[in-house]
């Protein structure tokens with residue numbers, strides 16, 4: 001027996017390990033006992049990660065091998081941490097968190113087992129693997145590539161994104177790009193783009209995609225890797241499968257041979273992070289997949305709305321919660337768009353008691369952060385919240401210490417990746433020391449080797465360690481000008497022995513690496529919140545994009561209308577027709593419009609209690625409004641309030 005078989009009798013263990021969870025329905029049981037390669041298509045809020053963690057626990061109890069393990073892959077660190085948290089709460093489950101098992105993201109797997117071993121054995125070093133940093137540095141190099149730069153200027157609608165997304169493809173590391181377009185191979189323009197890519201490779205700056213190409217190269221050089229990895233991991237479980245790109249899927253299908261049992265969990269209706277390129281090749285979910293159709297998150301009033309923007313598969317079935325408030329449509333005049341979020345906060349306070357509010361976050365979300373669409377307000381988040389701040393970078397693509405040290409948006413909201421926080425803080429310290437020319441770290445690319453290198457150079461690391469500790473566990477380092485200045489004081493004092501002799505606090509603080517990124521004033525992260533009071537009560541509405549709340553559960557969610565650039569229309573303006581009259585998404589709907597529907601599907605399936613939509617009054621007809629009221633919706637015109 002290579003992979004243990006789970007019997008129905010084994011499921012009893014789950015009652016004690018997951019006391020508040022229910023796995024008694026036929027759909028979840030079928031997924032738990034499935035022993036062959038199989039896909040599980042599951043509704044939003046159905047508890048995919050919980051189901052996977054429960055299955056892993058059952059498998060761990062019967063796992064017979066000491067040197068062969070289960071490979072658990074997710075798409076995001078948040079999902080990985082969630083799985084790890086569930087497993088670590090049980091002694092048997094915790095065994096899966098170490099050798100011979102692997103629990104991590106697909107990227108981490110590819111890096112650890114394929115790409116980085118190849119790069120290291122070829123004597124190449126990796127400084128950073130980050131798409132944004134790559135893009136900024138590529139743009140900065142572009143300025144000195146005159147032919148290419150001139151071409152980009154002439155073809156602005158095709159150029160920059162191709163430069164930003166330059167990547168290696170396939171085992172021969174052919175130059176490609178994720179989006180946009182560049183002239184063909186052999187042209188001077190193409191050659192200069194290749195020079196940028198190769199220069200950044202020399203500096204150790206890569207995109208995540210590149211690691212897949214290096215992985216391909218390894219497989220080509222050592223084809224036996226496939227048998228070795230397939231022997232090491234006879235069972236592969238993949239979470240969040242809908243976010244896996246074709247490149248990733250293709251690589252995984254080649255890394256593991258037919259002897260491996262591969263089970264994949266996801267919801268194809270929530271595919272919003274994957275680029276459209278090669279989307280038609282994706283295979284999830286394969287025929288004869290299992291389904292989990294019941295959500296555990298929201299009641300029928302919300303489920304009906306979610307179903308009306310559902311593209312594929314069996315309709316989402318409602319979960320618990322009778323007597324939930326009816327969904328709300330908020331209409332606004334163009335001039336009142338900036339009042340919408342605060343009005344939503346008031347409605348939340350009027351509708352939900354404190355007992356409910358204490359159970360989770362209240363969020364206002366929009367599919368688009370910003371954009372160039374013309375037309376009446378309601379096009380993107382900035383229309384509703386002009387001070388909305390995204391993440392930033394210093395000039396010339398230099399990584400930005402401000403950004404690395406800013407509070408993670410999940411702090412105080414949901415679980416977040418402490419490992420990632422430690423990595424960011426160490427990186428901030430490494431970049432600072434590099435910027436001031438400290439020779440001990442001149443050739444350190446990977447911040448995890450920071451202390452090691454400093455100790456090798458005879459440095460007493462105690463103050464640096466305590467600095468990192470304070471930065472990791474502290475909060476609000478970038479909250480406002482005073483806090484940011486205090487953070488620079490702390491860096492200056494603790495790193496002082498490692499700074500050039502005589503460097504003043506002023507000189508230190510003026511280094512470009514400490515610049516506050518454009519469009520991100522100190523305090524920016526706090527500006528993504530709208531605090532609303534009504535009488536004695538207060539609620540904090542957190543503001544973000546739909547992509548940023550994927551996987552989250554909220555108490556109340558406001559879905560803000562947005563303009564879909566490529567679809568050339570407003571998302572709610574289209575969907576309101578389906579929601580009011582219950583008409584399904586038409587078979588002739590374009591792929592770009594389907595993308596807008598998927599974003600709405602993710603957005604509308606977040607709340608447990610209150611779902612609210614907001615749209616410009618000019619884009620909803622009276623008939624649609626009447627149909628919603630007839631269905632029991634509450635329609636409020638905030639401009640009349």
Ligand SMILES: Nc1ncnc2c1ncn2[C@@H]1O[C@H](COP(=O)(O)OP(=O)(O)OP(=O)(O)O)[C@@H](O)[C@H]1O
Nearest residue numbers: 020021022023044045046047048049050296297551
């Ligand atoms: N088996 C279960 N029994 C009872 N409650 C559950 C179960 N599984 C999950 N839940 C609860 O249902 C809610 C939704 O779960 P979760 O966020 O894990 O769903 P999901 O499938 O990951 O959703 P999404 O696809 O929307 O990200 C959570 O509050 C969770 O605690």
